[in-house]
Amino acid sequence: MNPRMLLLLLPLALAACTPPDENPPGAENTATVPAAPAAEPAAPPAATTATTGGSAMLAGHRWKLDTATDAQGKRIDALFPGPKNVLTLSFDDGNLGVSGGCNRQGGSYELDAQNQLKVGALRATMMACDAPLMQADAAIGKLLSQPQQARVEVSAPPRLHLVSAGGENSTWIGEATAETRFGGPGERVFLEVAPQRVACNHPLIPNHQCLQVREVKFDDKGIRQQPPGEWQPLYEDIEGFEFREGTRTVLRLDKFKRDPVPADASSIVYVLDMVVESETVPAGK
Structure with missing residues (x-):
């Protein structure tokens, strides 16, 4: 097992041109891993730092979509509406947020004992946009309606890997939040x-x-x-x-x-x- 892969085990938590040392206005007030051969099954991951470190890392980042393929390995084009619009996931206190398409979407989520990410019905704003953005909204909603096997790759930057019940694979690159x-x-x-x-x-x-x-x-x-x-x-x-x-x-x-x-x-x-x-x-x- 690659020691840099951490299996997620717990629920995912979601300038006054004045001199630089002066406060601005308001400052005073304010891809799927192959299964191991049957004769030599993979040992289960150690649940030590993965539990705390993985979940803290996930909540401390926003995850931008990097790759996504269907069960046949073909790129899911609808998830990539254009270079200026990248689908992004955020995790905060039991809530999953989706942005980068036309509308902001959000819903509850949980991670079960089998390390499957399950997302509740997504709520969304009601804006109308160009077709690629609307298609991206529909595609990410369809993808997240399926249970996802989730894992974090500890790298620079970190990567979140999701594998859906239907065989779709997606990789998301982490960007540290301002709070982090x-x-x-x-x-x-x-x-x-x-x-x-x-x-x-x-x-x-x-x-x-x-x-x-x-x-x-x-x-x-x-x-x-x-x-x-x-x-x-x-x-x-x-x-x-x-x-x-x-x-x-x-x-x-x-x-x-x-x-x-x-x-x-x-x-x-x-x-x-x-x-x-x-x-x-x-x-x-």
Whole structure:
């Protein structure tokens, strides 16, 4: 048995151009392994560090689809809608999330005593997209509706291997979550992003254009509170957010502190959780 393969045994847990050491706005408030021959069966894996290490690694990463083949070894094209859209799995406290297609999908999951990943009925948002994205949603839903034999390959980066009851094989590459990279959960904040960038004095990049942001707050009922904070340039971009000129957005973010702080970066990192509002703004407004 390859000692770098760990069998999952437990349930899978799911920038203010200011000097880099200054806080940005809101900082004060906020492929299947062949079976062994019958005469020499494979020994069962040791359940020591696999239990804790494997499950912690799984929950501490987001898993991007790398390869997927059907029972005949043919690539499942529907799972690959395009280079800018990669299906991704996340595991958090008994819930499985799927993103990268048209809609976000999610449902409960469990891992039984035979190490089979079983996913409950997936719920999804109701957006309409181009055909490849809609097909990807349908294909991943169909794949995950089957029990999956799961295992983690401890490598750099780590890989998650899933084999479905129907014989489909998929491999997912792990990317460490922000919580893993920064050593704990971030602070939840909301920032509004203006539809145009502004010139800002980046210490290392001449003629830099910064995002212009201001903090917004919502009450317990989700009603936006007035007035918002003051507009300020943001020293670096927001992880996971793609800025579009002419589009005003309100973002729900997780704010993390860097320690140590690189010479070319802010002490604060904002990571996108979701887009709350988005609207196109006419030029000049």
